[in-house]
Amino acid sequence: MYSLRRFISLCIGFSFLVMSYTGIILFLSPKGRVANWTNWEILGLDKTHYTHLHVTFMVLFLVGMLFHIYLNWNALINYLMNKSREFSLFTKEFLLALGLNLLFLFGTLYYWVPFEQFLDFQDEIKASWEKKADQAPYGHAELSSLEEFSQRTNSNVITIMSQLNAHQIQGATLTKSIAQIAKENGKSPAQIFDIINTKPQPQSSSSGGGYGKLTLKEASIQQAFELEKALQIIHEKGFNATENSTLKECAEALHVKPIELLELLKTIQTKESK
Known part of the structure; x- marks a missing residue:
């Protein structure tokens, strides 16, 4: 026979175990800004997953407890x-249980002793994650678009794309x-930040395959990007280029290297095809 009491008790037990596990993980986890920046995970689940599990199983536990109270009234x-x-409300057991909860x-x-020490211990654990992780340039930088990121960090957006x-x-x-x-590249925001901040390798005057001498029209044919779109982007960056302008002229006007400008323009064809 199906037993409602047994079913409710097992639901409460399972939800209590999951809540306890997720609660311990959240106790030990880094703060949100560090967890999001470094893609912190345990057993394939990130902090957001553990938070959602903790909350939903708390609801299951509370609903189960209401049924448990009703069945065992x-x-x-x-x-x-x-x-x-x-x-009588004033039994010894009732007073002891009430006193312990009030404590x-x-x-x-x-922050009475030993609660203060326990909470300080949690802060120390969370702070230790921050020492191990590379710091974001500002709060929740991972949510910024590349354009906003370049503006807030005073970076050249063309160099970033390059x-x-x-x-x-x-x-x-x-x-x-x-x-x-x-996420699309299987990396953490911190790794993308490291790539953006990687110093370009020094190049000789002959490096870059002679791209600087190419006109925009020649480069668009050779590298298969849309010429009109390239002219529009360069114009938006502050230089009125024509199809006969060389990559070197455009790059110097935008304060970047020809190869960096070319890398940006090559993304046009990629973006348009998606």
Whole structure:
């Protein structure tokens, strides 16, 4: 026969175990900004997953407890009876349980010993993650688009795109967030940040395959990008180029290297084809 009491008790037990596990993980986990920046995970789940699991199983636990109280109401009432079998809130067990819960309540709120030491221990654990991880340039930088990121860090957006292309980062556009680009390439936002900040290798005057001498029209044919779109982008960056302008002229006007400008323009064809 199906037993509702047994079913409810097992639901409460399972949800309690999951809540306890996720609670311990969240206790030990880094702060959100560090977890998001470094793609912190345990057993393939990130901090957001553990938070969602903790909350949903808390709901299951609470609903189960309500049914448990309903099914065991008579037994609970018996706990509130004295030796004379009279109802009384002031049994020794009731007062002890109430006192213990009040101790945890006020001890936590007012940082009594040993609650203060316990909470400090948690802060130390979370701070230790920050020491190990590379710091984001500003709060929740992973949510910024590449364009916003370049503005807030005073970086050259063309150089950023060049660096990402040089490291074969796929699907990077100025409007995508760092977190989105990182996810699509199986990396953390911190790794994308490291790529952006990688110093370009020094090049000789002959390096770059002679691209600087190419006109935009020649480069568009050779590298298969859309000429009109390239002219529009360069114009938006502040230089009125024509199809006969060389990559070197455009690059110097935009304060970047010809190869970096070319890498940016090559992304046009990629973005348009997706």
